Amino acid sequence: MPAELLYGIAISLITVALHALASVFLVKTMLALGSRFRIRHPVRALLLGMMFTGAVLTFAHLLEVGIWALAYVCVDGVTNDHDAYYLAFVNFTTLGYGDLLPAPHWRVLGPVTAANGMLLFGWSTALIFAVLTRLSELLGVHRAGHHPPLNVVPRRSDERE
Numbered sequence: 001m002p003a004e005l006l007y008g009i010a011i012s013l014i015t016v017a018l019h020a021l022a023s024v025f026l027v028k029t030m031l032a033l034g035s036r037f038r039i040r041h042p043v044r045a046l047l048l049g050m051m052f053t054g055a056v057l058t059f060a061h062l063l064e065v066g067i068w069a070l071a072y073v074c075v076d077g078v079t080n081d082h083d084a085y086y087l088a089f090v091n092f093t094t095l096g097y098g099d100l101l102p103a104p105h106w107r108v109l110g111p112v113t114a115a116n117g118m119l120l121f122g123w124s125t126a127l128i129f130a131v132l133t134r135l136s137e138l139l140g141v142h143r144a145g146h147h148p149p150l151n152v153v154p155r156r157s158d159e160r161e
Contacts, residue, residue, distance in 0.1 A: 004109055071088075087101075
């Protein structure tokens with residue numbers, strides 16, 4: 001079990017590095033684009049920025065699943081490439097159907113894959129929120145005449161200050 005656990009940790013570090021690269025790319029790109037598209041259509045620019053963010057993160061997750069699939073293939077954890085990607089996807093997304101399992105001596109990779117997937121999906125969620133918040137500020141979407149900021153709750157008239 002220690003060998004498969006160490007192998008899983010090594011694969012996790014590779015996927016975390018890939019996610020870090022995708023995150024840096026997104027932040028730099030969104031900040032650069034956000035400062036250029038302020039003028040005419042800030043809401044449209046925000047929508048396009050969020051669509052781009054979602055697309056990049058989805059692509060990153062698909063690559064990360066592919067890395068896990070390759071990891072399963074490299075240790076003969078599954079019988080074919082298609083099963084490897086399916087197994088990696090089911091584990092990475094924590095679906096855990098149980099219809100396909102890795103070879104008995106590599107079963108610990110399933111939970112390690114799932115833990116890695118949860119971490120990276122949580123990271124993506126935080127990044128989406130950060131990009132949305134920052135782009136809203138850069139584009140001035142929260143100013144008068146546009147939508148209110150997402151984190152403001154209107155005060156009731158009977159509340160004291």
